[in-house]
Amino acid sequence: MNFKRILISLMVCVAGLSSQAQKINYTIEDLQTVGKDKYVPFWIHSNQNGLIPVKSANVFYLGLQKKYEKENPNEWQWSSGIDGAYSSEYDKNVILNQYYASLRYKKIQILAGAINPVIEYDGLSFSNGNLIMSSNARNYPKLEIGSTGYLNVPFTKGWVSVKGVLSNGWFIDDRYVDDVMLHHKNAYIRFGKSKGFSFEFGIEHYVQWGGFSPVYGQLENDIKAFGKIFFAKPGKVLESDSGSSHNESDNSLGNHIGQNLIKLNYVTDDYEVSVSAKNMFEDRSGMIKKFKNIRDINYGLYLKLNKCKLISSFLVEYYSSLHQGSVEVTDNLSVIGYDSYFNNSIYRSGWSNYQRGFGIPINTPTIINNDHSISFNNTTFKVFNVGFAGSLDWLQYKFKFxxxxxxxxxxxxxxxxSIPVDDWVFLRKYTVEPQQFQRHYLLELKFPAKKLPFDIIASFAYDHGDMYKNNFGCMLKLSRSGILNDLISKKH
Structure with missing residues (x-):
């Protein structure tokens, strides 16, 4: 296979250029998925960074990474990585997944490229801890500056710390609006130290902006526009041959989405527990202005047992998105509210990348058109998720439903x-009546390398309900990872 040869050659070249002091980590995986009628169950292909096809497939993956070294006393360090995968089910057979380089001074980092989200909660969460940017879609290239962890605030003796990032990225897939940029920033503050009790809260903000629309032409993309999207200020009225759009003038320039987080932690050497709540919003309608608007919340309880092998981690989550914003009526009688998360009337590819939703994977793209417009018609849910992981002797397992x-x-x-507009009463209606009930299960077993030179991971999943056909399927993965320098030296 040419792709394998190319990546293996790249590994050898990187190893030849690196010294023993600069360790290059490698990962090689070969996996096969199988499901009913050629489609694999939900938790086999979801939250896999867009690498696992929906249909049964063989996937070959290879990655190289130079990590930051914890034992390195230098304040300046660099990191980089590249990985990709091959499958006959991919549109172009080959996916270049991650490609990035970063420079770090203490805890301040500058990063350029595309990098996958860190796996949170041991992979037990249905959202990977983020309602907007889970690990469901392929990532996008960006320039980012921020902290890699909490930074202590001076004169607080470590009792108050902050962290945050600021980035601007670019969509490079085929989209309804071309050349779209993606702005992201977050800010968090923590009261308490890393051990013992601590309380943290923060906000995440994402904006699609700029680009060329087939309806409205060139959208605002200059430095003034960046100021508008940074502070969520209104844009211009958009004009087209078919009429005007007040969407961005009534709300904010660009396609905004965000979430607020509050979290209470208690950490010891033996265990850690955290209780969290996340509130999602779009534009002005879901922002925290009135308490009654804070209704679309993801509650989570996570427990990590450092000295218990049978159950080493446990997670339970509940999420409802039935509210979706407050209601305001503007002078031109347009309604602000009922946000229809992940959809947008201007950026009609929605919150997707390569036709996979960025957000929680149960919000799947429902309609994908030839003009690359995408509709998320299932955006309103009540979700209950439970997962736990551990080991039985040498066998590691993970289970979630x-x-x-x-x-x-x-x-x-x-x-x-018939009554005045100021007295209008809005009723909430839903497009699916009666509601559809769905269940997804996953059991993952890992047999670490002992007599064989690779790990064996076997995943079994089952779908049952009203939205998808009942389906049982599995994934078998052979995986090997290590330090490339050591592997090359052994061969010589």
Whole structure:
């Protein structure tokens, strides 16, 4: 296979250029997925960074990474990585997944390229700890500056610390609006130290902006536009041959989405426990202005047992997205609210990348058109997710199940239009009546390398419910990782 030869040659070249002091880590994986009617179950292909096809497939993966070294006393360090995968089920057979380089001074980092999200909660979460950017879609290239962890605030003796990032990225897939940029920033503050009790809260903010629309032409993309999207300020009224759009003038320039987080932690050498709540919002309608608007919340309880092997981690989550914003009526009678998460009337590819949703994977793209517009018609859910992991002697396992009700989309209905606009009462209706009930299960078993020169990972998954056909399937993965320098030296 040419792809294998190319990547193996690249590994050898990197190893030849690196010294023993600069360790290059490698990972090689070969996996096969199987499911009913050629489609694999939900938790086999979801939250896999877009690398596992929906249909049964063989995937070959190879990655190289130079990591930061914890034992290195230097304040300046660098890191880089590149990986890719081959499958006949990919549109172009080959996917270049991660490609990045970063420079770090203490805990301040500058990064350029595309890098996958860190796996949170031992992979037990249905959202990987982020309602907007889980690990479901392929990542996008970006320039980013920020902290790699919490930084102590001076004169607080470590009792107050902060962290944050600022980035701008670019979509490079085929989209309804070409040349779209993606702005991201977050800011967090923590009260308490890393051990014992601590309380943290913060905000994440993402914006699609700029680009060339087939309807409205060139969208605002200069430095003034960046200021507008940074502070979520209104944009211009958009004009086209078919009429005007007040979407960005009534709300904010660009396609905004975000989440707020509060989290209470207690950490000891033996265990750690955290209780969290995340609130999602779009534009002004879901922002925290009135307490009654804070309704679309993801609650989570995570327990890590450092000295217990049978159950080493446990997670339970609940999420509802039935509210989706407050209701305001503008002077031109447009309604602000009922956000229809992950959809947008201007950026019609929505919150997706390479036709996979960025957010929680149960919000799957429902309609994908030839013009690359995408509709997320199932955005309103009640979700319950439980997962736990551990080991039995040398056998490692992970199990999770996700149950949810699908309400489709929420939309407003005016109870009585004959009364003045200021007195209108909006009723919430849903496009799926009666609601659809769905269940997804996953059991993953890992047999670490002992007599064989690779790990064996076997995953078994089952779907049952009203949204998808009942389906049982599995994935068998052979995986080997290590330090490339050592591997080359042994051969010589």
């Amino acid at each position: 996700t149950w949810y009700k699908n309400y489709g989309q929420v939309y407003p209905v005016v109870e009585d239009r």
